[in-house]
Amino acid sequence: IADQAILIPNYLLIEKEFGIKHAQVGAVSSIFIVIGAVSAILWGYWVDKYSRKQLLVFGVLVGEIPCFLTAFTQNYIQLFLVRALTGMGIGVILPVGYSLLGDYFPPQERGKIAGWFISAVTLGYLLGAVLAATIGPRLSWRYPVILCSTPNFILVPFFHFLAKEPVRGGTESEIKELVSSGVAYLYKVKLRDFKRIISIRTNLFLNLQSIPGCILWGILPTWVITFIAKEKGFTITTATVIVLIFAMARIGGNLCGGYVGDHLYKRSPIQQINFC
Template sequence: MAVLFILVLMVLLNADQMVMSPNIGAIEQEFSISDAQIGLVASSFTVIGALVSLVWGYLADKYNRKNLLIYSILVGEIPCLMSAFSKSYGELFFWRALTGIGVGASFPIVYSMIGDMFDEVRRGRVVALISSSISIGSVFGMIVGGFLGPKYGWRIPFIVVSVPNIALAILSIFVLKEPRRGAFEKGIGELVQSGYVYPKIPKPSDYVKLIKVKTNLLLFLQGIAGTIPWGAIPYFLVEFFRRERSLSVETATLVFLVFGLGNIAGIILGGMWGSSLYARSKSLLPIFCGTTTALGVLFTIVTLNYLGSLVTLMLLGFIASFTASLTGPNVKFMLLNVNEPQDRGRIFSIFNLTDSLGTGFGKFAGGMMSVALGSLGAALKVSAYFWLICAVLLFVLVFYFSKDVEKLQKSMMELAKTSYTSKTSG
């Protein structure tokens, strides 16, 4: 029940990210702005939210995460509602920047909670579901924006996606419970489930320790590179089909919906397959991620170049999106399984920072490249090649991931022995 409720909250919250995308043309026309300026609005949304999430990640490792999640949703949804009443480019920029705070803050909180609700193998499947909320939310936002915007104006979609989540955030007070920190770690988990309070608390000096974990560092770096295409391609895709393939906004949104379904299917199945591979051999997981990421580049370029029938375009887009999405949930799965319970809020806040810097820059870079190259399609193709950097870094991870998992498990077993000795002697 708790996972389902969190999933709904995250779907609605992440709908904020893409609700503006189908109406880029209308907003640019009303405020007399360019692709580069509208890309800057999206960049502020992600980058400011990511910077603020560093603070929320630290708070998530120290305080009640249920309450923090409720606060973060309210912080994000109220400015989203106010975006509908923007009277200038400056006002829109301001409200979208504040909306990003809520999205960025929720990210480390939710994944920290999931890490303490399930064991090391089941986490992969649950992470896949929670990760899919980002894509489901994006698709939902695109549907609302794409079908309501042209008929009722670009402002109405902001109201539609924000008001329900404000109500659900209040309802969360009665539905959600705070999970016990460390309850599913090998060794210490048994003590925690018997009533023992997890003994470790976060310290500012721990940030250096987190970066020293090779798996963390490699996943951070690939996150920066990989989310450049994830920033530019989804954000400008509807406008690309409208502008350079002569599709209506509604038809382009429908095409995007099919792409989005491929993304959701890839995330869910990627997490399921990743968990199975992890159970067989931990080294298989980064191999799987590196291979599928490289294939995602190939299928994306083929899709962007295709000029044939709408049905075939949708099929190619589904395959490209599906392939490129298989890695996403497994990145988060790997982060959970190499970091201690008291570090997960901060590690996901740092990951969100690197992830959002790439996404935010990707949106801005997509707009800039469109202007420089004179073609939105060319800009999206250049963005796609950044996934190749991800593939290389994921293959390098084969040499470090298993070792980092074993180090964590050994640390938790030693903590259990020390804690049990202190408990019995006391």
């Protein structure tokens, strides 16, 4: 997840080195986000058909190899292409992560678990931003990219050999007893299921409101550090610290929302929805 922010604090350095403008750097960020979003749908489809542990291993490698190669790009086209490929790998995190957590924990605990999960995602983003802001201006924007991507090649084998694939549906109250007795949950998602999923009005409205709602969160994380540094005269490091303060508040909101959501869910699922 640190990959998402590993270039952002050093956009001005990248623009200067490659002789490009804000719009071109923005295109790099846009392709990263768009490819990540589209690939997340594919990853989500595969999550319901294949081993999630193996998909996560594969997806991380798909993202981290081009992320590592980002440090060795020599021109704008190369940078654009490797960031697009990195976005494809990043798209695996949320579909696989939520699916695994859904089978590790029962519905009554998923709110707080989701809160911790999203907080970890935010911390990863912050780690990337801090590395880039502290090392990039002093050495090169390339070094943080290497530092960010290299540990994954060590951690992936550990995850592969140590993580356990949970039983599908093992924590769902409707089928928990059947699964515990040895009955396997064999249903595999089909493409036609997407039509049924989107025909449910709750799903449809959630997705429709997310589109305009996410525009702001595509702009702010991408450009706010550059804006504070260039327009307000702060150093990149100081601008990143300012953003860090707001991000820490977001982590607090994630955790609070998760615990409150679980509490309300135990009383009534409707109360949880109203709270959101």
